[in-house]
Amino acid sequence: MTDALTVTPTGDRGVIIAQTFDAKAAPLFKTWTTPDLLKHWLLGPPGWTMTVCEVDLKPGGAYRYKWRNAEGTEIGLGGVYREVAVPSRLVATERFDPPFDQGEAVLTLMFDERDGRTTITNTAVYATPEARDGMLASGMERGIKASYDRLAEMVR
Numbered sequence: 748m749t750d751a752l753t754v755t756p757t758g759d760r761g762v763i764i765a766q767t768f769d770a771k772a773a774p775l776f777k778t779w780t781t782p783d784l785l786k787h788w789l790l791g792p793p794g795w796t797m798t799v800c801e802v803d804l805k806p807g808g809a810y811r812y813k814w815r816n817a818e819g820t821e822i823g824l825g826g827v828y829r830e831v832a833v834p835s836r837l838v839a840t841e842r843f844d845p846p847f848d849q850g851e852a853v854l855t856l857m858f859d860e861r862d863g864r865t866t867i868t869n870t871a872v873y874a875t876p877e878a879r880d881g882m883l884a885s886g887m888e889r890g891i892k893a894s895y896d897r898l899a900e901m902v903r
Contacts, residue, residue: 776834791890850874
């Protein structure tokens with residue numbers, strides 16, 4: 748059982764994405780930061796596969812993801828970790844590849860565990876209000892929900 752996903756705009760450039768999982772913070776954090784595990788859940792809506800998953804989990808370390816769907820469309824993104832506090836906090840930059848690139852965002856992920864349940868709160872601050880609005884209009888909520896459903900299954 749997980750709580751419902753919430754996606755809440757904040758300020759003119761931010762979005763707060765939150766969901767509570769029936770799992771402790773440590774396994775959720777591990778599943779979020781281990782390439783062999785990420786490849787199984789961070790896929791967005793059905794029909795996508797992750798073709799590249801690289802993680803150098805340390806401050807200053809880079810990460811890179813790339814996905815492809817059945818029609819051959821590819822989406823890639825990457826960034827640099829600014830903070831890594833296992834198993835409670837990650838701060839990283841994020842930048843999509845062209846033609847999806849709308850500037851660099853900064854993501855702060857908090858893994859807040861209470862009574863064996865963990866709320867993951869992802870606060871994203873985009874480069875511009877237009878970039879934030881574009882992400883919200885892109886259908887990102889559908890992809891996040893599908894990914895988080897897979898994540899909940901993995902840590903169950």
